[in-house]
Amino acid sequence: MKRRASRLVAAAAFAWLGYVLLHTALSGRWWPMLLADLAPPLLLALAPLVLAAPAVPAALAGPGPRRRPRRWLPVVACAVAFALGAGQSGLDLGGWGRGPGRVPPDAVHIVAWNALYWHQDDDPDAFYAYLRSFDADVYLIQEYLNWRADSDTPLPVDDTARLRREFPGYRIITAGELLTLSRLPVAGSRALTDPPGYDSAPPGTDFPAFWRAKTLRTDVRTGGGIIALYNTHIPVQLDTSDGVFTPAFLKGVRRQSLRRTAAWTSLTGDLLCTAVPRLVAGDLNTTPAMGELDRLDDLLVRARPTDGGVYPVSWDARRLPLWQLDFTFHDPGVRLHRYRFRDSPGLSDHSAQEFWITTEGNPRT
Known part of the structure; x- marks a missing residue:
């Protein structure tokens, strides 16, 4: 059962990476992407994190060193998807430290x-x-x-x-x-x-x-x-x-x-x-x-x-x-x-x- 779940997680990680690659290449250039762009952009940052949560333990639970590198591929896919998607997600981490500035009277x-x-x-x-x-x-x-x-x-x-x-x-x-x-x-x-x-x-x-x-x-x-x-x-x-x-x-x-x-x-x-x-x-x-x-x-x-x-x-x-x-x-x-x-x-x-x-x-x- 665990093995099947790991395979599903791996398939989802690779599928999501494929989607992010297509989205990065085609959004704004191919009109059908307007449909995919209806989704909240935050998903581009959250989805790989959600998929990485079960993918990392599955990689660590590998039976031996020979198979372990391959088990890390879904984790790598999640990391690449996050790296590509976070910048498109609308997240503005600088917003934590940014505050309202002084407004001059002539503004x-x-x-x-x-x-x-x-x-x-x-x-x-x-x-x-x-x-x-x-x-x-x-x-x-x-x-x-x-x-x-x-x-x-x-x-x-x-x-x-x-x-x-x-x-x-x-x-x-x-x-x-x-x-x-x-x-x-x-x-x-x-x-x-x-x-x-x-x-x-x-x-x-x-x-x-x-x-x-x-x-x-x-x-x-x-x-x-x-x-x-x-x-x-x-x-x-x-x-x-x-x-x-x-x-x-x-x-x-x-x-x-x-x-x-x-x-x-x-x-x-x-x-x-x-x-x-x-x-x-x-x-x-x-x-x-x-x-x-x-x-x-x-x-x-x-x-x-x-x-x-x-x-x-x-x-x-x-x-x-x-x-x-x-x-x-x-x-x-x-x-x-x-x-x-x-x-x-x-x-x-x-x-x-x-x-x-x-x-x-x-x-x-």
């Missing part, structure tokens, strides 16, 4: 938040009270829209009148489902839409801007000069409008992959052409395990929460918070003095990102 206070259909099913007064409680200089909001459940389609909203009452003195900028509020002077703004040759909008949609514009760039003037703020919402991995257990499901995953690629292409293309300091924040619908984040890691610095633990999460704030889908990236010369996730009490399934920044020296280096 720019920014909040980025997926508002989950803009108080469609919530009390508007409580919703606005939550937004106002931050008293931020800039708000980068995603899902400034409603959603029709019967047809599974987006609906535009126009809450401009109340926004002006609730946020006097702020500039209101919208593009599709994206909303940016700024009480800092705005030097310019524009939506980043689908790249040439591709159209994300389905035929007959009443809200094409929702599909085509997934980043709203706003250049604001700060004490350190102009900074380009990218309010970004990468499309979700799955399209379940045709059901899950249907032949159309995989076609929907492929379609969403193309939409995600279009959104990433528009964003990174603009980042490469921008001469001023850059900061990207929003709901990227991407976990630390997904290779798509390499697109931003190659260009910018990934922000690390100063007030979080060793496993930062932002979703699902209402049910089981096991994923970080919301991120902030910035140029090296943009300094984040404090960065944290704030609970959104029942108003959204996403926690809000809140941070304070200044620019110093050459903001791009």
Whole structure:
């Protein structure tokens, strides 16, 4: 019985190592991996540790020195899988010793938040009270829209009148489902839409801007000069409008992959052409395990929460918070003095990102 259990553990260790190797090589490069990437990234660190727990005693219990080296192979497989997976798991061991820094008085206070259909099913007064409680200089909001459940389609909203009452003195900028509020002077703004040759909008949609514009760039003037703020919402991995257990499901995953690629292409293309300091924040619908984040890691610095633990999460704030889908990236010369996730009490399934920044020296280096 013990021998059979050891073989099962060994098979599981080798199978997991194979999965990690495939994931490392293909995530962000092959669209079917979007399905595997739905799992909590913490599994990439926990699974090999769980498998190593029975694998080590089994190796030590070998009958003799000739067979013992082979019995250690499952342990080696677990160690390699952990070494490859830990960096993709979302674990931030530096979070133990990292604490909130001093925020200088001239720092720019920014909040980025997926508002989950803009108080469609919530009390508007409580919703606005939550937004106002931050008293931020800039708000980068995603899902400034409603959603029709019967047809599974987006609906535009126009809450401009109340926004002006609730946020006097702020500039209101919208593009599709994206909303940016700024009480800092705005030097310019524009939506980043689908790249040439591709159209994300389905035929007959009443809200094409929702599909085509997934980043709203706003250049604001700060004490350190102009900074380009990218309010970004990468499309979700799955399209379940045709059901899950249907032949159309995989076609929907492929379609969403193309939409995600279009959104990433528009964003990174603009980042490469921008001469001023850059900061990207929003709901990227991407976990630390997904290779798509390499697109931003190659260009910018990934922000690390100063007030979080060793496993930062932002979703699902209402049910089981096991994923970080919301991120902030910035140029090296943009300094984040404090960065944290704030609970959104029942108003959204996403926690809000809140941070304070200044620019110093050459903001791009």
